[in-house]
Amino acid sequence: MKIISMKTFTGRNIYSHKPVVKMLLDLEDIHDKTTVDFKMFNKRLLELFPNLVQHHCGLGKHGGFVERILEGTFFGHVIEHVILELQVILGYDVYFGKTRLHQEPSLYNVVFEYQNETVAVECAVQAIHIVEGIMKTQYVNTSNIIYDLRKIQEKSELGPSSKAIYEEAKRRGIPVRRLGEDSLLELGYGKYARFVQAALTDATSGIAIDLSCNKELTKQILMENNIPVPIGAIANSLDDAIVIADEIGYPVVLKPLNGNQGKGVVLNINTPEELEENYRIPTDYNNQVIVEKYVTGRDYRVLVINDKVCAVAERKVPEIVGNGIHTIRELVNIENNNELRGYGHEKPLTKIRLDRIALNYLERFGLHEHSVPALGQVIKLRENGNISTGGSARECTDEIHPDNIAIAINAARAIGLDIAGIDITSSDISQPMKDNGGAIIEVNAVPGLRMHLHPSEGNSINVAADILDYLYPDGTPYSVPILAITGTNGKTTTTRMVAHTLCVSGKKVGMASSSGIYIDKNCVLKGDNTGPKSARNILNSKDIDAAVLEVARGGIVKRGLGYDLADVGVILNIGDDHIGQDGIDTREDLAFVKSLVVEAVKPEGYSVLNADDPMVEYFMSRACGSIILFSRNPLNRVLIQHIEQGHTAMYTQDHHIFLCEKGEHTKLIDVSSIPITFDGNLECNIENVLAAASALYAMHTPVDMIKHGLRTFIPDIQMNPGRFNIFEIGNKKVMIDYGHNINGYKEVGKFISKLNVSRSIGVIGVPGDRSNEQIISIGAKCAELFEKVYIKEDKDLRERNPGEVAYLLHQGLLSADFNPDNIQVIPCEVEALRTAISESEDGDFITLLYEDLDPVVSLITELQNEELSKLELSLTS
The missing domain is CATH 3.40.1190.10 (Mur-like, catalytic domain)
Incomplete structure (x- = not known):
């Protein structure tokens, strides 16, 4: 078997109203074989994919596909169902498939639904390998295949924030599509179209984004707006950092001047020695390092959308619990096998990293990755609870104090962000920050939504709905008609x-x-x-x-x-x-x-x-x-x-x-x-x-x-070009139309018959992709419509040989007893029209069924100008 081509239909199509891939598959030497021709094929297929028993197939019932393979079905059909099942295993809700013979004996069109195009195409490739392996009684390692597919899925899938917005838009009937391979979405149509990437919208200004990325400028602006922030300064060297830390007092925090997702941030540094040991971590991201006072308390993320606090989550640091047997490294590996944890943003939780920051943090407590914690001993693995480094989240939207709500909204306004993630450290978010020493640690321009959509504790908050409510307030159109x-x-x-x-x-x-x-x-x-x-x-x-x-x-x-x-x-x-x-x-x-x-x-x-x-x-x-x-x-x-x-x-x-x-x-x-x-x-x-x-x-x-x-709609060359446009050239009339089939020619004939013209002349042609019978019938029809005919051919022959269409039209005319002396074949459209006009007489009505409009109109304009010049010359003489 081999794939000849694959074509993607991203929107509604003749196969399905959902996106599909159409694969042209060559079954080659097994085109006349079925599933019962290979011993043990059906048994091995169902052992590898037991859930195929749930596929209804064309029989429309549970087990329908299994009935088909037991009876003996062709292998294009099997490929279709394996592709669908691979996608289902990966978590995609896909059902539709169709396989039909394209060209005898071995070419088949296999059509299958998809949600992730990159993954679906690879599933098609792997389905062929799997089916061929079963036929050849080879070992098929489906676990490795699924693992590789999941890696492709991880790289090609929308991020969780964009995916949530995408799915919410679909639920609301808002047109949405992914642009490119990143997480950029286009919502709506025409003047109502909007762009959004994760929680970043097209309304967010570039200056606001730059401000939020510059942590020192952010602090300065927040301070000027009387918003509590930790004191600190920028260090350009280790010596600067030590001086600043001495001035503001330990413990301190190190963070790169520009950064996100907690990258390069080191918290709770208590001595100059710890500072020196950790200083290089933030410099991996920026040469300038912010040294600021460490604020003790819990880590909260407050999501502000359009001057409204929509969700609050307490972020918790990643931790493991000892069992007296396994090392810290082994316990992390065990936790990372949790089905809720994945790579990047693919799942509610991210796999825990034992990176340099985590290892340095463990060293403070005399631990290392090979240490074996006692039974029940809780080991925290880092200071911050960022989801991207393995942290978890507790939903606590109802707990935030009204004063803290006002501070978070003012912080977003101060920076100029329509959507912002406000990071607050406070002993208790339900108490005013002014009373418990809490502070805003950071303002994020592109806050992740995952902690609110899939908290580890508490109920999910549909913040994607809040974003769409902001982009399209109630009653706002999302599409032009x-x-x-x-x-x-x-x-x-x-x-x-x-x-x-x-x-x-x-x-x-x-x-x-x-x-x-x-x-x-x-x-x-x-x-x-x-x-x-x-x-x-x-x-x-x-x-x-x-x-x-x-x-x-x-x-x-x-x-x-x-x-x-x-x-x-x-x-x-x-x-x-x-x-x-x-x-x-x-x-x-x-x-x-x-x-x-x-x-x-x-x-x-x-x-x-x-x-x-x-x-x-x-x-x-x-x-x-x-x-x-x-x-x-x-x-x-x-x-x-x-x-x-x-x-x-x-x-x-x-x-x-x-x-x-x-x-x-x-x-x-x-x-x-x-x-x-x-x-x-x-x-x-x-x-x-x-x-x-x-x-x-x-x-x-x-x-x-x-x-x-x-x-006010006029049938002239300006408003309706190329459709029943009539021109006068001296005492002759020329009509051009795009009649390209028998019905078009019939309508031309009906119209001319009502004009009472003295003589009707046709310059005719037909696109080459019409059948021989259709072309001949058009020629025969022209025998009724015209007294003289000039046959031309389209420049685009559409896989016909030169002169082939003209010959068929000629045969059609003769079949209707048309006088052969009144037929001329002039392949060039413009030359055919020029000849027809030059050989015509006053009062004649010439009809051209054209292919290329502009050269025809240029010729008519040229001939009209010549007639006008003749008239002016006669008047002056």
Whole structure:
């Protein structure tokens, strides 16, 4: 077996609404083998992974997977379940998997859910090694494999603070994603997006962070605000430190000028000899060392969020209890095997370190790491209780005295921190510091949340919720409105129409479409931008009030959606495009792919559907939120049933668009007053108008503003470039459109038939990824539409040979008895159009179904200027 490729879907996708990995796996020479073809395979697999008996598999019941392997199942299926089980062993709550044949005889797509991408990918690699090892009757050391996976997990997992915020955001429905491989999170969309890393938010100023890191400046500012702090000074050498200690009196504390997590801090130094012995410890972190008076008492951490004390914890030093048998080192190792202790931040407690600080501390009491404590003897291993060095925490939020609350809040304000960890030493936090000699020892800009989330004693405090309450106070939006539009035909026009209307209503709109990304009407990136990356680009913009996203099939299939949930999802129609690609073999398959757009709608949102599309009832069965139907036929059965049930709909009747809500029918607008319908002659744009109006209504756009937007959206090269744009060149007319399938050509034909043109000329082409049959049928259709045809080819041949598409179109024309003398093949699009115009006569109507818009428009502008020059010359002569 070997892995051909792996692709990650980070958001909602056609396989699952949860993140998945899609692995292309080659079973090679075992493609025709099953689990019963290898003696003892099933027994050994279940011995290694007994919990596989809980996997339901496709049978939908406990033990379903075991039944399958006992019957004999293929090995791609086995790999899928081993990947999932490895992740479950590591603590991930994952269930979804699917394995399907990709290409005969041996290529399979194995899709599996994940929560940590790095870990999931490695689980896939290890699953193959495990299964191959079992097949070859080799020894498989799953303990070592799990150990190695846990090391990867430790390095790649979010820290506990960021993870808690991530999970709380998910619970609240706030879009959240991890940026990069660190613990930086992005919350929300558009102008409501926020960044947070652990307890550090995007509102925290850099100056405040720098101040908090400089312990001496922090003390100075706190003193100026009458906040109790220990006296001390900065030493630049050992001699300086001894002088300062003599002046302030022992015991003293040594700490690096800049530091965090208690690194390099040595407490309770009582003699010059101890000071000299420990002075090098803080200098490992900074050459300048703070020497300050040691304040006796308990070690408390007070978490302040937005001028509110949200949690208080007493930090306790790491300790072990002797048994009269084991050494201190052995007792530490035993305690470190506690399942609550892990490396770094992976678990509630961190493994205890016997580092230089701990060993020096033991020496003060005549102990060393090989000493054997007596039965019941408590051995403290260091002076401070930092969680990162093995300490523990007792939750004591209800104990803090109101005076101490005020001091902690004032300390955070003085430094300028919105979130701060205030370290207090006091004999009792329930008593005012002014009465018991307590003091603030440190102010932390990025306080760890773990001690509050997972205290060793007491109840957990959900401080992640407090942070999100601060970032998004009650009633504050976390996302701009999102409107997503998909379908086969009309996506771009509908997207532009909706964005235009929202713009004229005063909103700053981000629009992703087949022509580019636009922020507040300005194109920031040209080209086809209908995939998930483009959606994320829009939603990352802090300048937008609303997002209008054109969503194409390719992006959905290849990468899923670029957003979590939309306020409005629109499906215009389903055609035969792309049948035979990416596993889409039928129109139903394509409908399944497109339906993701209406499945990913907020419960309070809307799904907008075309009642005239044959797949509408299928879409209605999958759509989320409320459903709005639109139709060009007021007698449509599905529409009538929808209206009778009291739901919202839009439809056309007697050349007007009507809105029906709760049984009340209201005339909205005259179709002929909407420019892109060309006085009601362009039927496909009437459908697009209905979709746009329905979507805007779902977005709670006022009806008068909807009408204004529709009336001011012009079908010209500025507002709707490349979609039924008509130009005059002398006494000839040229229309350009992006008709790329049989339905597009049919709509062009219907429109031309209503214009009563003297002669219709076509410059035609088809993308090469259409089937031969589709291309031939388009050629045959053109025989009905045009009296003369120029066949061109796209620059992007899409794996076709040069001339292949042109030949198929030519065959299609001939199959419909089109006069071969009226056919010319000119592969270059611009040259084909130039020839068609030059050979045409006054009154002719030339239609180009283009591939590349800009060169075509440049040619038309050039020819218009030539005509204008001729006219000016004739007038002057």
